[in-house]
Amino acid sequence: MSDKQTITITPVGVMRCAIKTPGQAPMNYSESQALGTIEVFAPYLEAMSGLEAGQTLVALCWLHEARRDLLKVYPRGDRSRGLRGVFTTRSPMRPNPIAVSEFTVTKVEGNRIEVTGVDVIDGTPVLDLKSAVCKSGAGSRDR
């Protein structure tokens, strides 16, 4: 495989929420109580089958406003800590800015999934949704 290979992805949905700029976004889903609604696009509605309030949903989002040209950052913007390679951080700035967040589902209605724990901005493309891995026992979550 060459490093020139490219992959084309079409988002399966979009996040709608009150967070309008990256500066307003919580640093991480584990520090967020923000509400949002994932609107799933029509071709993918069937993939929501079985989704219910109370579930933890892993969301992969494309951080469309993030810089992709930075390979080192100051973690959490703290210059006293020195530059670190982005692969050792959760910085939104990275060559392929795909965020991995865990949201809690509060309501499912039609193509809309209401969630809490939002750490991305309004209009962020959603690339994938999946169930969380349960570490306490194989089989309680599903491949």
Next chain:
Amino acid sequence: MSDKQTITITPVGVMRCAIKTPGQAPMNYSESQALGTIEVFAPYLEAMSGLEAGQTLVALCWLHEARRDLLKVYPRGDRSRGLRGVFTTRSPMRPNPIAVSEFTVTKVEGNRIEVTGVDVIDGTPVLDLKSAVCKSGAGSRDR
């Protein structure tokens, strides 16, 4: 945002391991002791700065052999459990087959990251690497 928008991604690396077919792959990283080596492509070497043995690395991999046209699956192939929407499972089959795995780093040398917990096949493109979220306290892991 329209559902016709597409995003172009260039992999940052590739997985090298002894798992040669999807059928040989463990169901999930949490059930895997398999070894592998992530080869990071030259343009992204600087992003590895600070990466060390013992760290947990979240890897986003593009499951290049997965079917993208299935929206419902039998979880873990068990037909007795009924079909479920892929967004409520960890099935590799989904519209955008991006796997989220947590690997343990055992060695870092040049552009090579040796890891355990591999659940993807040899040749799988790696889209992103990031640190794990520590749930026990903000700040111990970094945005």
